[in-house]
Amino acid sequence: xxIVLAAEELNPLVPHPIEIVxxxxxxxxxxxxxxxxxxxxxxKVYAERTDKIEGGLKRAEEAQEEANRLRQQYEEQLAGLRAxxxxxxxxxxxxxQQIKAxxxxxxxxxxxxxxxxxxxxxxxxxxxxxxxxxAEVGGLAVQLAERIIRTELSDDARRAxxxxxxxxxxxxxxxxxxxxxxxxGSS
Amino acid sequence: xxxxATAPAPGFEAPGVADFDLPPIFGPVTKPVVQLVLAAxxxxxxxxxxxxxxxxxxxxxxxxxxxxHGIVRNSIAxxxxxxxxxxYVPFLTTLFAFxxxxxxxxxxxxxxxxxFSHPGVPYALAAMVWLIFTYVGIRHHGFLGYLRTSxxxxxxxxxxxxxxxxxxxxxxxxxxxxxxxxxxFGNMFAGHLLLLVFILGGEYMLFTADSILLKVLSPxxxxxxxxxxxxxxxVQVVQAYIFVMLTASYIGTVLADDx
Numbered sequence: 171x172x173i174v175l176a177a178e179e180l181n182p183l184v185p186h187p188i189e190i191v192x193x194x195x196x197x198x199x200x201x202x203x204x205x206x207x208x209x210x211x212x213x214k215v216y217a218e219r220t221d222k223i224e225g226g227l228k229r230a231e232e233a234q235e236e237a238n239r240l241r242q243q244y245e246e247q248l249a250g251l252r253a254x255x256x257x258x259x260x261x262x263x264x265x266x267q268q269i270k271a272x273x274x275x276x277x278x279x280x281x282x283x284x285x286x287x288x289x290x291x292x293x294x295x296x297x298x299x300x301x302x303x304x305a306e307v308g309g310l311a312v313q314l315a316e317r318i319i320r321t322e323l324s325d326d327a328r329r330a331x332x333x334x335x336x337x338x339x340x341x342x343x344x345x346x347x348x349x350x351x352x353x354x355g356s357s
Numbered sequence: 358x359x360x361x362a363t364a365p366a367p368g369f370e371a372p373g374v375a376d377f378d379l380p381p382i383f384g385p386v387t388k389p390v391v392q393l394v395l396a397a398x399x400x401x402x403x404x405x406x407x408x409x410x411x412x413x414x415x416x417x418x419x420x421x422x423x424x425x426h427g428i429v430r431n432s433i434a435x436x437x438x439x440x441x442x443x444x445y446v447p448f449l450t451t452l453f454a455f456x457x458x459x460x461x462x463x464x465x466x467x468x469x470x471x472x473f474s475h476p477g478v479p480y481a482l483a484a485m486v487w488l489i490f491t492y493v494g495i496r497h498h499g500f501l502g503y504l505r506t507s508x509x510x511x512x513x514x515x516x517x518x519x520x521x522x523x524x525x526x527x528x529x530x531x532x533x534x535x536x537x538x539x540x541x542f543g544n545m546f547a548g549h550l551l552l553l554v555f556i557l558g559g560e561y562m563l564f565t566a567d568s569i570l571l572k573v574l575s576p577x578x579x580x581x582x583x584x585x586x587x588x589x590x591x592v593q594v595v596q597a598y599i600f601v602m603l604t605a606s607y608i609g610t611v612l613a614d615d616x
Contacts (some may be wrong), residue, residue: 180374182546185477193391193478196397197455204404205447211408212426213443219413
């Protein structure tokens with residue numbers, strides 16, 4: 171369409187020199203000034219923004235890593251504590267059993283001692299009884315013998331021998347009874 | 358469009374090239390010259406305002422500035438140029454802003470003249486783009502390497518090359534700045550002419566024409582003028598975008614190692 175119109179007297183394709191000069195100067199000046207002052211600011215802001223976003227992502231990643239590390243640590247600690255608790259429980263159980271066993275042993279020992287002492291006391295009492303009986307039985311026997319025989323035994327030596335014989339018999343009787351208590355249980 | 362303009366009602370002088378020949382305001386300074394300077398000032402002030410307090414969480418004005426810069430940086434330069442795109446972002450952003458504001462002057466009240474419906478600055482900008490991509494290409498590949506990248510596509514039979522290489526040379530090296538500047542100029546020129554036809558035609562129908570029918574129909578012409586104003590707003594943004602997009606694409610192709 172420009173060619174059709176160019177056929178007219180004024181040629182619209184012919185430039186105006188002043189426009190070329192002013193337009194070129196205005197454009198180049200604008201370009202220079204904007205390039206120096208405005209566009210670097212834009213680029214700086216873009217770079218800062220990118221930096222900020224990337225930095226934020228990196229920080230988030232680091233926090234995540236730290237959290238994971240802590241969780242693992244806690245889990246390890248927890249596992250350790252569980253094992254420790256189990257160990258303490260086992261130890262307590264073992265100790266309890268040991269204490270029980272010790273107490274039982276002690277009690278048995280005590281019982282044994284008490285029984286022993288009882289036995290000793292019993293023995294002592296019997297000894298004493300035997301001694302007392304021996305003295306009394308001697309007298310009683312003599313009196314009995316005197317009354318039975320109705321003889322006056324003036325001779326001391328003879329009397330003593332008779333008593334001793336009697337007692338010996340008595341002793342022998344007692345010893346026999348001791349050595350076979352079941353056999354002589356009825357007498 | 359031109360057929361509309363060449364079939365005028367009796368007494369109606371269709372708008373034409375003469376309407377683009379604006380009288381000087383003072384000395385040699387015309388309206389487009391004032392607009393060129395004003396555009397540069399507006400862009401500088403707007404950008405400066407948007408970065409007065411740069412912050413990670415941007416204010417509204419900073420967000421607008423960043424968005425504008427970001428469109429050129431991320432959707433044009435990075436996609437078209439590749440890994441070394443950052444070096445060219447300031448030039449491309451300035452170019453986009455300068456083209457956009459000057460184009461939009463075409464529909465902004467009180468200006469209402471697209472600066473680049475005069476071809477001088479489009480020529481100058483296209484020449485600048487040509488110098489840049491030629492320089493970048495020669496620095497990247499060496500002179501012969503640059504010629505080879507631009508005119509010697511790989512895996513082509515020799516008898517095709519006889520035709521293809523001259524065509525590639527003409528289209529990639531000679532015609533790129535021409536098409537770049539004429540596309541912009543043509544769109545701005547035609548768009549403005551279209552608006553003139555509807556607005557001046559409506560004015561003629563309402564105030565000058567004798568026929569009552571024309572007077573009654575004149576709101577239709579004004580309505581079309583408004584519709585095409587919206588259309589022009591779209592075309593002006595698109596043309597600025599295409600200019601920058603193609604610039605980035607030219608830089609990208611001369612930087613590419615394989616054609």
